[in-house]
Amino acid sequence: MKNGFFRGHGLGNDYIVMDPKELTFKLTPKNIKAVCDRNWGLGSDGILALVPSKKADFGLRIYNPDGSEAEKSGNGLRIFARYLHATGKTKKKHFTVETKGGLVTIDLHIDRHGDARAVTVEMGQATFKPAALPCTMPVDELIQQPIEAAGRALSFTGVSVGNPHCVVFKRAGESWSREDLLKLGPVLENHSLFPKRTNIQLAIPTGPREIFILIWERGAGETQASGSSSCAAASAAVRLGLVKSPVTVKMPGGTLNIEVAKDFSLTMKGPVAEVARGTLSPSFLRTLK
Incomplete structure (x- = not known):
């Protein structure tokens, strides 16, 4: 047509x-x-x-x-x-x-x-190596590294699942607001540590196999749901020992199921x-x- x-x-x-x-x-x-x-x-x-x-x-x-x-x-x-x-x-x-x-x-x-x-x-294999995102931070892996954005001192985990992601966790029981996302998202997307920009997930563990994320997509902004973001956040949560696989990832738009293998190969299922x-x-x- x-x-x-x-x-x-x-x-x-x-x-x-x-x-x-x-x-x-x-x-x-x-x-x-x-x-x-x-x-x-x-x-x-x-x-x-x-x-x-x-x-x-x-x-x-x-x-x-x-x-x-x-x-x-x-x-x-x-x-x-x-x-x-x-x-x-x-x-x-x-x-x-x-x-x-x-x-x-x-x-x-x-x-x-x-x-x-x-x-x-x-979805392939997650990696936390700086060169994969890329990220200019001189470390072996991007696990809970310091970053400053919008006047706030944060810790992030950098993940590539074929595209770049910056995952910022709060502790269980705490919360992220949409206002947090709108303030931090554009700043982190364009942070000097990420020469090709990055996607952002503000994440919270909400159960032994469950997390909740807010998403700021590179080139798109606030997004109701994202498959690659779910994969990145799930792999980061497993890597940090916050949850176990399979991981239910909840977002404003709905839920995806992510299996994280021992080698961090990722399988996503969703509607x-x-x-x-x-x-x-x-x-x-x-x-x-």
Whole structure:
């Protein structure tokens, strides 16, 4: 379908899926921002682009609403998987997808209507090495390291799950507010320790196998839910001995289940929903250059 789109969400984190071969415009940063604008465009937390791959069954490029590119997205991968199945691009329930953050394995869970209502993703292996994020701090691992943001002295754990994350924990029984997220999120995202910026999770252990997180995404801002953030926060919580695997990660948008193996390989399972399919109008297309 020329200039067509598929729209879906994972726990309120919404993406538009497009096939660049079917577009009459290029996915430049300016055009990505225009399409993702919630007042002047379709509105989205990002664009998922189907691309060729020599290493996997499908290739995926992930674009943030500010026009920058993300290496990996757990919610994006679930939406992309549903798109592939729903549009007939695959009949398989098990396949692979190549992202800039590495190759992942997908398993679809099909309901009685024939829809992929949930998706399990093998998300790869978490690492706490500074070079993987990257982070300029001269340490072996980014485990409970000091950082200052918005006039506050904090401790963070840095995790890469194919994309970078900065996890800041409070103790069980304490709490983070949305005001904390809005103050700390942009400062930590652009902190000088992270030359390529980073995603932020403000986390609290809420049970022996459960945590709650607020999320600030690099290039997108406050987000209701995030698969890669859930994986990063879960792996950090296990690494710090705060919880045991499997970890239930609760967010404002809902809940994901994360299994953290002994070698910190990560498996994510969560719901996904399709919202709409359509085409961009000729008048809107004329605004894209």
